[in-house]
Amino acid sequence: MLPILILFTIYFSSCLLYDQKNAEHQPNQLSKIEYQPDSIEVNGNRLSFIGTSCGKKYQVYYQLKTEDEQKFFKNLDKNGTLVFTGTLSKPEGARNYNGFNNVKYLASQNIYRQINIESINGIQTNSNFSLQLLRRRAIIHIQKKFPSPCSNYITGLLFGYLGKDFGEMSDLYSSLGIIHLFALSGMHVNFFLDWFRKIFLRLGLTREKIKILQIPFSILYAFLTGLSISVIRALVQKLLPYRKIDNFAMMLILILIFMPKALLTIGGQLTILYAFAMCMTSFKKTKKAQTNVVNYLWSSICLTLVALPLLIFYFHSFQPLSILLTFIFSFIFSTILLPLIIIAFFVSFTGIIIPCNFIFLVLEGLIRAIDKPLHYPFVFGSPNIVQLLLLFIFTGLFIDFYRHTKMRLFFLSGLILIYLTCKYPFLPTITVIDVGQGDSIFLQDRFDKQNILIDTGGKVSFMKYAPWQSAQAKTNAEYTLIPYLQSIGVGKIDHLILTHTDDDHVGDFLKLADKIKISEVLVSPGELSNPVFVSKLTKANLPVHVVKTGDTIPIFNSKLEILSSGYTGKGDNNDSIITYGNFYGSRFLFTGDLEREGEKELINNFPLLKVDVLKAGHHGSKTSSDPDFIERIGPRIALISVGKNNRYGHPNQETLETYNKNKIKVLRTDLYGAIQFYRSSNQWQIRTVK
Known part of the structure; x- marks a missing residue:
């Protein structure tokens, strides 16, 4: 045993050293990239794929310029090389606590740089064949021949590919805890290998010959499903001549030798854990x-x-009922859907399309009906x-x-x-969540006995897109706000304060309401003058409280006080709801997008107002943080919620000089990621993601 452990230690140490060397030695510029055909993804005017150059892999992005260009890449079914002008950059790490780390995710696929293509100068296709190309052609064939949603189920269950237009249903399957039915693994491998054996036994082949034929078939199947770690794990276990724990041990050794980064991926960890659990619990x-x-x-x-x-x-x-739902839908998928889509797929090459789309429409209707009473899964926290x-x-x-x-x-x-x-976290916290160019601040009392969210963030769109340019995309909150809240165990928000109607503050409100229960929404009278905003409130169908100056919300053995319910009555920047709280001896002021005119109104109404921590108005722009206002309230710390490399130039240099002149410590989300105050040792401590 000891020699084996020593050999594995040496092997993985060398893999780690090679990985570090590979990560450091990356080119500064590229002009050609060989694309991996089955990784091509066209989503509206967005193109992405994995490419290789000189043995190194890259994640590539490009904004398509014309509809003809979009059609070309949608139907591209040849290997080739792209000649381009663009820039190389390092992937972005996590910007929120427990947030998605793109650096680690891409590194697990041996990708250390991403390419943003500015212009495509030429495409050199060739007639080289590969199994990835065969997978790509099969996916294109299905998308051309079959209508949606049938096409998504065929590509998903046969080839492990789900298009962006499956996003809504993917969310529903996820909330019900059965999205793993589309993760090709043991169920699919057993189905195909068992039928492979039955067919060749009927043809008169001996079991010994079938075992030999299973090897090339398994390799082909692995490539056609995108070399998924779960499929490879299931295939290896199916082919090995061992039983129980010996089978698992040998599979794990082979996986770690040939795929040393398997356990760095979520899919790899889950499939190995499931395999171990199945082995032991039997x-x-x-x-x-x-x-x-x-x-x-x-x-x-x-x-x-x-x-x-x-x-x-x-x-x-x-979702606690996912066990029962898995039992029911595994039966439906394995006994009805898989045989149906296999027959439909192969028959389609004769020019005959079996009319089965209605079955999938009925299935999706059933999924929606089941989801309604079970829509919110139980949130544990991380x-x-x-x-x-x-x-x-x-x-x-x-x-x-x-x-x-x-x-x-x-x-x-x-x-x-x-x-x-x-x-139920023990420490009370105040967190400025990094939502990019927007605002979202979360106040959570100890044991989650009371929580308040101020704004949700959201994207401001300045361009109108043609139909072909419209992409299926997740909201900003699905990458930032919602994962953070769920990671700290928040399944319900007690009070959601929407300070004003700008999209970068309230744009993701509906998506948040769809993912997390909200007990009460607090708005200003002026916000109700905006018909678009009112329609969102109506659609959310939640209790709405129109605030007034002097309202309070209990939290942190104190209260969060409404200092202003708006000054203009229009729901604009100076109509922002202003909140203040003295929490454990430190005074916090949250000003939304308040500008200089509003700051003057605030000082006139509260001439003795003093602050320790200020959430700067309007992302630190020059229209806010008036020098007289800053001097009067005397903050020690200024928090600026602002997007990295934003188009507005926020925060403004003039504002930063005002803070510097008054010796105020500035914490910015574009530089530090999420900013958190947590109560420990009888005082507020500060930490940041970066």
């Missing part, structure tokens, strides 16, 4: 489990318990590393000692306690 079935249904449910419960810590570590929420390890240990011991009543209760109590500490 010995734990109760004596009463005589039927296949009971066996399946017992195994599913064990698998869910084992995988739950890792699932909430990455995704923060869980465990830290220590909590994650404890959850795995206690889960394993709980399953091992399930028949021992006292031990079972002990480990179950431990699990519940750890999960509660994930969901």
Whole structure:
């Protein structure tokens, strides 16, 4: 055993050193890139793909200029090289706590730079064949021959490809906890290999010959499904001549040798964990489990318990009924949909299209109906590393000692306690969430007993797009605000304050309401004069409270006070709701997009106002932070929520000089990412993501 461990240590150490060297030694400029055909993604006027040059991989982005250019790339079914003018840059790391880290994600695929193409100067296609090209041609064929949503199910279940137009349904499947049905793995591998064996047995081949033929078939299937780690894991286990733990051990050794970064990916960690759990829990079935249904449910419960810590570590929420839904829809997918789409796919090459789209329309209608009462999954929050390890240990011991009543209760109590500490943070916090060029501030009391969100962020759109340019895209909040809230266990917002009607403050309100429950929305009278904003409130169908000066919300053993419900009555910048709180001896002022005229009004109404921490108005623009206002309120810290490299030039240099002159510490989200105040050792501590 020791020599094996030493060999693995040497191997992975050399892989790590090579990886670091590869990450550092990257070119500064490129003009040609060989695209990977099955990675091409056209979404409106956006083009993205993975390319290679001199043995190095790159993530490539380009904004399509014409509709003809869009059609060309949608139908591109040849290998080739792109000649371009563009820039290389490093991927962006996480900008919020528990946020998505694109650097680590791309590094797990051996990608360390991304290319932003400014102009395409030429495309050199060739007749070279590859299995990735075969996958690309199959996907294009399906998209041309079959209508939506049928085409999405065929490409998803046969080739592991889901287009951007499947985004809404993907969200619904995710909220129900059954999106893994589209992650090609054991169910799909077993289905295809079992039918492969049956067909060749019927043709008279011996089992020994079939075992040999399975190898090239498995390689072909792996490439056609995009070399997914879950598919490779399932194929290796299916082909190995070992059983139970020996099968798992040999699979893991082979995976780590040939795919040393497998465990750096979410998919790799989950599929290996599921394989280990299936191997170990197969010995734990109760004596009463005589039927296949009971066996399946017992195994599913064990698998869910084992995988739950890792699932909430990455995704923060869980749908308790997903076990039952998986049981039902696995049967539908494996016995009805898979045979149907295989027949439809192969028959389509004869020119005959089986009219089966109505089946998928009925299925999606069923999914929507089920989702309505179950739309909001249970939010656990994200465990830290220590909590994650404890959850795995206690889960394993709980399953091992399930028949021992006292031990079972002990480990179950431990699990519940750890999960509660994930969901209910002990420390009170005030967080300026990095939502790019916008505002979103979250106040959370200890144990989440009261929370307040001020604004949601959102994108301001200045351009009108032609129909062909319209892209299916997630909102900004789905990348920033919502994952952060769920990662700290927030399944419900008690009070949402929408300061005014600008999109960079309230643009993602509806998406937030769709993902997280909101008890109450607070708005100013002036905001109700904006018909577009009012239509959003109506669509959200939530309790609305129109604030007035002097209103308070209890939090932090104190209160958040409304100093102004707006000065103009128009819902514009100077109509921003202004809030103030003295929390544990530190005075916080949140001003929305308040400009100089509003600042003067505020001082006139509250001439003795003093502040320790100021959320700067209007992202630090020159229209706000009047020198007299800053001098009068005397803040020690100024918080500026602003997008990196934004088009407005925020924060303005004049504003920064005002802060510097008054010796005010400036914390900016474009430089530091999310900014958080947390109460520890009887005082507010400050930390930032960067």
